[in-house]
Amino acid sequence: MTAENRIAVFVDVQNIYYTTRQAYGRQFNYRELWQKISAEGEIVSATAYAIHRDDDKQLKFQDALRHIGFTVKLKPYIQRSDGSAKGDWDVGIAIDVLDAASEVDTVVLLSGDGDFDLLLAKIRNDYGVSAEVYGVPNLTANSLIKAADIYHPIDEEFLL
Numbered sequence: 001m002t003a004e005n006r007i008a009v010f011v012d013v014q015n016i017y018y019t020t021r022q023a024y025g026r027q028f029n030y031r032e033l034w035q036k037i038s039a040e041g042e043i044v045s046a047t048a049y050a051i052h053r054d055d056d057k058q059l060k061f062q063d064a065l066r067h068i069g070f071t072v073k074l075k076p077y078i079q080r081s082d083g084s085a086k087g088d089w090d091v092g093i094a095i096d097v098l099d100a101a102s103e104v105d106t107v108v109l110l111s112g113d114g115d116f117d118l119l120l121a122k123i124r125n126d127y128g129v130s131a132e133v134y135g136v137p138n139l140t141a142n143s144l145i146k147a148a149d150i151y152h153p154i155d156e157e158f159l160l
Contacts, residue, residue, distance in 0.1 A: 004041070004105075005040060005041025005042065005105045006041060006042055006044045006103070006104040006105045006106070007037060007041045007042065007043050007044065007104060007105070007107075007108060008043075008044060008045045008046070008047075008097075008100040008103070008104045008106070008108070009037060009043060009045070009047070009108045009110070010046075010047055010049070010096060010097055010107065010108070010109050010110065010111075011030075011046075011047065011048040011049065011070070011110040011111075012049060012089060012093060012109070012110060012111035012113060013048050013049055013051075014049075014050070014051060015110075015111045015112055015113055016028050016110050016136075016154075019135070019139040019140075019154075020136055020154060020158075020159065022136075022139060023136045023137075023138070023154075024136075024159055026159040026160060027159065027160040028154065028158060028159065029158050029159055029160045030048075030064070030065060030068055030070070031068055032157065032158055033110070033134070033158060034046075034069060037108055041106065043069065044103070044104060045071070045104075046069055046070045046071065047071045047072075047073055047096060048062075048065045048070040048071070048072050048073070049073050049075075049089035049092060049093055050062060050065075050072060050073070050075075050089075051074070051075055051076075051077045052074035052075060052076050053077045062074070073089070073092065075088075075089060075092070090113065090115055090116070093111075093116070094116070094119050097109070097119055098119070098122075098123065101123040101126070101127040101129050102127055104129060105129060105130060106129060106130040106131075106132060107120075107123055107130070107131050107132070108132045108133075108134065109132070109133050109134070109148075110133075110135070111135060111144070112135035112136055112139045112140035112141060112144065113141065113144065114141025114142075114143045114144050116144055116147070117141065117143040117144045117146070117147040118147075120133070120144070120147035120148055121147050124147075124149065130149045130150070131147065131148045131149050132148055132149060132152060133145065133147075133148040133150070133151050133152065134152045134153075134154055134158070135151070135152075135153070135154060136153070136154045137153045137154075137155070140153075
């Protein structure tokens with residue numbers, strides 16, 4: 001692919017954090033990801049969707065993402081009265097992907113969430129964009145892998 005390949009990157013931070021931790025007990029290397037995707041074309045937008053908790057580690061992580069080149073979108077962490085937690089960016093990610101699809105050649109999604117399979121099918125069919133998914137093997141929905149043009153398994157190469 002050439003530099004004319006305009007790429008938009010969307011990261012479901014919670015999904016990537018929990019799946020890499022569950023599978024490998026390690027952190028994801030966003031700098032390595034950026035270098036790999038940059039080699040495929042021009043990153044015209046890159047957004048990381050995260051949950052806002054007021055702790056220093058989270059703030060340092062968000063600053064690191066911004067330093068790499070990501071726009072960080074935050075949603076408040078909501079603790080329900082029953083003890084469960086809510087912090088889901090699926091709809092926000094879907095809206096942003098649809099908004100970007102007419103402006104780029106490739107959409108790169110980092111998530112294992114099968115709920116995004118319809119989204120990828122839609123942007124491929126309606127906008128003719130290439131859809132790539134990065135996800136942890138065995139923790140990425142088969143429907144999402146099938147909906148992508150290219151599936152990149154998150155393995156040792158992408159871990160800190």
